[in-house]
Structure formats: C-alpha cells, structure tokens
Amino acid sequence: MVGRGADGRTAVVDLDAQGEELSRVVVDLEQLPQLIADREARGGPRWVWSDTPAWYDAVLRRGVRAGRCHDLRLVHTILQHSLLVADHGPIRAARAWETGPPVPAEARSGEATLFDLDRTAATQGSVPHDLEAALAELARQRSAIDGSADPGRLRLLAAAESAGALVAAELHAAGIPWDVDEHDRILREALGPRPSPGQTPARMAEAAAEVRAALGDPLVSLDSPPKLLRALHRAGIDVESTSQWELTAHEHPAIEPLLRYKKLSRLLTANGWTWIDEWVREGRYRPLYIPGGVVTGRWASNGGGALQIPRQLRPALRADPGWVLVNADVAQLEPRVLAAMAGDRAMAAAAAGTDLYAGIVASGVVATRQEAKVGVLGALYGGTTGDSGRIVPRLRSTFPAAMGLVDEAARTGERGGGVSTWLGRSSPEPDPAWIASQQRAHQADADPRDGERARRAARDRGRFTRNFVVQGTAAEWALAWLADLRLRLARLEAVEPVATGSGPALGGRAHLAFFLHDEVIVHAPREQAEAAAEAIREAAAAAGRLLFPGSPVDFPLDLQISERSQKG
DNA sequence: GACTAATGCGCG
DNA sequence: AAAGCGCGCATTAGTC
Incomplete structure (x- = not known):
C-alpha cells in the first residue's frame, strides 16, 4: 500500500493477507520510484494505491515500472454497482471515492511537475490519496468482494481493471510513434x-x-x-x-x-x-487513455480523438528506425465472447475457424457472409427491422443458448432490472425519469402517448442491457489480454537501439503503443518482432483460458509486422 | 463572451 | 435517419 502520510511524506506499508500491517517505511515522494524499483527487482508486491495515474505517471517518468497493482478508485466504481456484491452499504457510504468526471488532458500532461499530488487531490474527480483513507477503503473493498456472490470473479475483475490502469499510464508515457x-x-x-x-x-x-x-x-x-x-x-x-x-x-x-x-x-x-x-511532439502522439471510462468497461480517451483515428491516417503510425509495429486485432471478438459466455456449442462450432461469419454460413442458417454479419450485429445490438429483423429469428433457432443470453439481458433491461458482465461489472440503474415514465404509463388514466413513450424507452434500455453484457465481457477479455501481454513484453531483453521517444521505462524493449477495444499495436525492436508477435498470440490464448476455462471458443488474431500500421 | 444542445462523422 | 450498441470531437445555433 502506498499513501500519503499525516506528515505529508509517502508511506509504504506491507500488509498480510488479512490486511494487517506488517511493516512500514516512510520516504520522501522523490524516493518512491527507487523504492518501487528495488521491490520489483525482488519479485514485486501488488501495489495498492488510490489512483494509478496520480502515483504511477511520475514513477514511469523516472524509468521504473510496476508489475501489478490494485487501483482503489477503479475497483470502488465497479463494486459500487456490481450486482454480485451482497451489501453495498459500506462502499456506497464512502462518498469520497465516487469518481467524478475524468481530468482533462491539459490538466494532466502539460506540466512536468513531479509528484504534484496536491494539485491532483485538489482537482475535481479525484479521490483521497492519504494512507489512512486508502487503508480503510481497501478494507471495505476486501469485505465487499469476500462477501460477494462470486469472490473469484470480482478478484479477477479487480486485477484486470487495475492492470489496465498500468497499461493506460504506460501507453500515455510511450505515445504512438507518429510520422x-x-x-x-x-x-x-x-x-x-x-x-x-x-x-x-x-x-x-x-x-x-x-x-x-x-x-x-x-x-x-x-x-x-x-x-x-x-x-x-x-x-x-x-x-x-x-x-x-x-x-x-x-x-x-x-x-x-x-x-x-x-x-x-x-x-x-x-x-x-x-x-x-x-498533438504530435517529438514523433509521438500521446493521448490520455481512460480505463473504465465507458459504462460497459471499455476505455475512453481524451486528447485528439485517439480511438477515432481514421483508417486513412493509419500509415502515419510508423515505427522508429530499427523498430517495427506489430499490429494485431481479434477477429469477431464480441460474438466469440457471447458464444463462450453462453456455452453455445453450435456457435462455438461456427467460431472454430478464423472467420466466425463464414462458420455461420457453413452451418446453413444463412446464405452469405454479409447476412451472417448483419444477423450477428442485429443480435448483439437488438435489431428488429430490415435485413437484421429478418435474419435474427433464424439465428435464434440455430444458436438458442447465445440468443437466449442476450434476449434475457434485453428483457431484464426492459423491466428496469440490472445485468452483469461475465466477471461482474453491472449496468447502471435506470435514471429516475425512466422509472417515472414507466410508472406513468401504468396508471389507470394514462395517456396512450405516454404508454407508447414508455414502451419505446423500455425497448431502448433493453437494447442497452442486451449489448452491455457482450460489450462489457469483451472489454474484460481485452483487459486480460493486455494484462498478460504487458508482463510478457516486460520479460523481453532490453536492447539497442532505444526508442528514445517512448520514455526511459519503455524505450529499450518491445512495448505496447496503442490499444483500441479489440486491437493492439506493439512497438518492437526489429529483432524482437517475432517474439512480440508470439507474446501477443500467447496472451490472447491465456486471456481465453482465464475467462472461459475449458471453453472450445478460441480467439484468433489478424497479425501483421511492418514499419507502418496496416489497418485499412 | 461563456455556456449548452444539436448535428454530423470518425472509430470499435 | 443507418436497422441496432458504445464512444470523442469540431462546428453551428441558441441561450444567458
């Protein structure tokens, strides 16, 4: 646990499995990177801290990486809503940990001030950074997870979300090599x-x-x-x-x-x-990545529209001299995740090749790949009209388990209920206006137009919860992929030449340079390109095993090694 | 001039 | 106004 002590210095406390304090050292903030480096050299603990960028950005700038962490802010947000948690009382009462809007990029990146925690703490949307508050929050989170309906899944989710926070900080530090x-x-x-x-x-x-x-x-x-x-x-x-x-x-x-x-x-x-x-400085585009920035658990970004770089500009993503980009994306991540979650054997069989849509055509339910794609997207998004409305019912008879899962999520949402991802991230409650609208429609003297409005609002929410379980679980798979991948890449040897623009902690070896929902780009020294590609593939396989042990569904990648990004 | 909402379009 | 989910951002129009 890392936190700010009462004296304003930085306290680092070792905790046992029950959260009891074993030892404590107090250092000046400037000494934290060295302390973390020393501990990482001996295996490294799971660093528990209030907020990853608040602590880790400056550590990275000193050339030091952390292996694992527990981000109290991100985990708080998950537990606050998770339907797996039995008693939300203590977590929800800890209002100081409720996250406000993300801090804008200008407030974070411009200033080179090391460890400016006061400024961070004073900013809207921040959480407590002092040790006592963090210890109390950790205790609440442990108790919420241990007493939940599925502690194993929530522990996995907490670890994956926190690893994502490390990746996000490292991606910002490294930047995207930009020509x-x-x-x-x-x-x-x-x-x-x-x-x-x-x-x-x-x-x-x-x-x-x-x-x-x-x-x-x-x-x-x-x-x-x-x-x-x-x-x-x-x-x-x-x-x-x-x-x-x-x-x-x-x-x-x-x-x-x-x-x-x-x-x-x-x-x-x-x-x-x-x-x-x-946005481009010294050959790098450095957007801010915001883990958990989307309700489903997807990341958001801030600064230059990083997640919307047009395909037309992909060739501007270019490796440093002597380096290459390893570009990998998952083929049809969301339907694969759905097949695995639902344990749908027919859909898993259709997914057995590298092209799930071709597999659906082969199953005989539709005639063309285009129909398969429109049908699957309609199933995931709740399409009811046009081609998708025509094809979805056929998928329902061919893939009953998969369709049953998303249909049930939609029915739950229409009723105003909550749904959860595979690891236990839950949808937000309907807002008060939505509830009021449903109640108004059920009154005896209700205007028919109120009824129609309410039904439309119910269907809208049904489509949201239908998609939430799949999009959110796909985001969890991607977090597991990233988490495993960053550790594999960190085990590669540091080599020359160094990618100087990527910062002292990352520039000497293959490192993640970009992430977009189901796609990663690794910036690697040319001689490590194959090793990096293998790490990406192995991490994908590991993510599948971690989330869906024993599932026949696999997650094949489209992967390319080149100096420029090839997408599009 | 500072603000919010609506429009439109890029990405998955 | 994509037929259906989730975003960020630039711009214009409208309000204070």
Whole structure:
C-alpha cells in the first residue's frame, strides 16, 4: 500500500493477507520510484494505491515500472454497482471515492511537475490519496468482494481493471510513434497544399464551388446544416437531414461534390495540420487513455480523438528506425465472447475457424457472409427491422443458448432490472425519469402517448442491457489480454537501439503503443518482432483460458509486422 | 463572451 | 435517419 502520510511524506506499508500491517517505511515522494524499483527487482508486491495515474505517471517518468497493482478508485466504481456484491452499504457510504468526471488532458500532461499530488487531490474527480483513507477503503473493498456472490470473479475483475490502469499510464508515457511527414503527405494528397490560416484548402474549395454551381446558389454555406438543408430543398433535393447516408440515396449533380466536400472537411477539421501541431511532439502522439471510462468497461480517451483515428491516417503510425509495429486485432471478438459466455456449442462450432461469419454460413442458417454479419450485429445490438429483423429469428433457432443470453439481458433491461458482465461489472440503474415514465404509463388514466413513450424507452434500455453484457465481457477479455501481454513484453531483453521517444521505462524493449477495444499495436525492436508477435498470440490464448476455462471458443488474431500500421 | 444542445462523422 | 450498441470531437445555433 502506498499513501500519503499525516506528515505529508509517502508511506509504504506491507500488509498480510488479512490486511494487517506488517511493516512500514516512510520516504520522501522523490524516493518512491527507487523504492518501487528495488521491490520489483525482488519479485514485486501488488501495489495498492488510490489512483494509478496520480502515483504511477511520475514513477514511469523516472524509468521504473510496476508489475501489478490494485487501483482503489477503479475497483470502488465497479463494486459500487456490481450486482454480485451482497451489501453495498459500506462502499456506497464512502462518498469520497465516487469518481467524478475524468481530468482533462491539459490538466494532466502539460506540466512536468513531479509528484504534484496536491494539485491532483485538489482537482475535481479525484479521490483521497492519504494512507489512512486508502487503508480503510481497501478494507471495505476486501469485505465487499469476500462477501460477494462470486469472490473469484470480482478478484479477477479487480486485477484486470487495475492492470489496465498500468497499461493506460504506460501507453500515455510511450505515445504512438507518429510520422508527421507521412501525415502531411496524406493531407496534401487529399486536400492540396496546406493553406494559410483561415483559408480553405484547394481541393475543398473546388468541391464547394461545384456544389454551389449545381445548387445554383453561389453563396450557400456548406458548413451550416440548417442553411445547407434549405439550399438542398430549394434545389429540389428532398432530404430530412444533410447526413451522408441520406444524401447518397439521392440523384443530383450536387450530391457527389457535396459528399466529397464533407469527407475533406472532416479530415481537415478532425485530423488536419492543426491536429498535428497540437498533438504530435517529438514523433509521438500521446493521448490520455481512460480505463473504465465507458459504462460497459471499455476505455475512453481524451486528447485528439485517439480511438477515432481514421483508417486513412493509419500509415502515419510508423515505427522508429530499427523498430517495427506489430499490429494485431481479434477477429469477431464480441460474438466469440457471447458464444463462450453462453456455452453455445453450435456457435462455438461456427467460431472454430478464423472467420466466425463464414462458420455461420457453413452451418446453413444463412446464405452469405454479409447476412451472417448483419444477423450477428442485429443480435448483439437488438435489431428488429430490415435485413437484421429478418435474419435474427433464424439465428435464434440455430444458436438458442447465445440468443437466449442476450434476449434475457434485453428483457431484464426492459423491466428496469440490472445485468452483469461475465466477471461482474453491472449496468447502471435506470435514471429516475425512466422509472417515472414507466410508472406513468401504468396508471389507470394514462395517456396512450405516454404508454407508447414508455414502451419505446423500455425497448431502448433493453437494447442497452442486451449489448452491455457482450460489450462489457469483451472489454474484460481485452483487459486480460493486455494484462498478460504487458508482463510478457516486460520479460523481453532490453536492447539497442532505444526508442528514445517512448520514455526511459519503455524505450529499450518491445512495448505496447496503442490499444483500441479489440486491437493492439506493439512497438518492437526489429529483432524482437517475432517474439512480440508470439507474446501477443500467447496472451490472447491465456486471456481465453482465464475467462472461459475449458471453453472450445478460441480467439484468433489478424497479425501483421511492418514499419507502418496496416489497418485499412 | 461563456455556456449548452444539436448535428454530423470518425472509430470499435 | 443507418436497422441496432458504445464512444470523442469540431462546428453551428441558441441561450444567458
């Protein structure tokens, strides 16, 4: 346990299995990295601390890594809602550990101040960092987990979530190796030369001129949806919105250049030259990763839209000289997770190859891969109309266990109930307005429109809980994958050349550089590329065994080794 | 000028 | 307005 002592110095306490204090040392904050390094060299404990970035960022900057941790803030959030916990009283009463909104990137990254815990503690959304508060919280969490319906699963979830926090801090420290020249080349090819500030790039201006000519409206703004919509109507194009999906359905000479303009405009505003100037420093893009930032347990991110890097820009992710990127993503993670959770033997059989959708076609239930995909997505998201509404019922008869699991999750959500992932992360309660709406609809004098509104709200929530159990369990699988992978990579030898941009703790050996729900990119010295690829594969297999021991479902990867990211 | 909401589109 | 889940971010429009 690491915490701030009453004297303001840093206390490091050894605890036994019951949480009793065995020994205590008190050091200045600046000595913590060395202390952690010494202990890690002798095997390393599980470091318990209030909040991983608050303690670990500065440790990483000194070139020291921690092997395992328990993040009190993240575990508190899980236990607060988990339906496996029998008595939420003590956890929920500890209001200081309720997490506020994530701290914006500007508040975290800019300042190089070491160990500025006061500033962190003063920031909204932070938790107590002092030792006594942390000891008390750890005791509450132990008791909540030990007394829960499934201590084993919650312990696994606490460990996986905490390992994710270490990975997130390390990803931020390492950054994504980013080739600014390649990014600029892609921009120039699409948009034309970089214009002076306030000017429109040439290709965009050309497209805009074509649109205005075709609409017979030389001044219309293409950047204001209401104005554009009125101009489209005046030109006889009958659309309800200016979204590309609706526009593509219409025939008019203005449509093609307008869609082209929108694409270019999006590229410029989201990931143009301004983005490069703001987010890339010394060959690295360093977004903030926020574990548990999504209710389902997926990560969120902050700073530059890290989880939405367009496929078009993937070639700008480029390894340092002498290094390579090992890019791996799981094929159809969510349906595989569903098959494993539900113990659906037919679906597991369909998943036996590398392409689950092809396996579904082979089972005979649908004719084409496209139908298999639409049907599976409809099953996961709750599609009821169109192709998906037609195909989902067929899947229901072929994969009864898998469909039964998501259908039951949907029914529970529609009733206002809660659902849980495989390891025990639970959905949030319905909000008071939702409950009030359901109650209003059940009153004797209810307006029929209230009834319809309430049914729609119930179905909406059903689709959310339906997806929650699968998306959330897939996120748990991914955490287990990351957790295992980072330890395997840490066991590789440190080598030359060092990737200097990746920081003192990571630059000497293969390290994670990017993570996106079901995909990882490892930045590796060329001679460790094969070892890193093997580590990624072994970690995926280990994650499957850890979550679903004995399950026939496997998790095959698409994996590539190259200097540039190949996605897309 | 500072704010929130709505729109639209990128990712899984 | 993707047919259906989860996000972040830039921009415009509307409000104070």
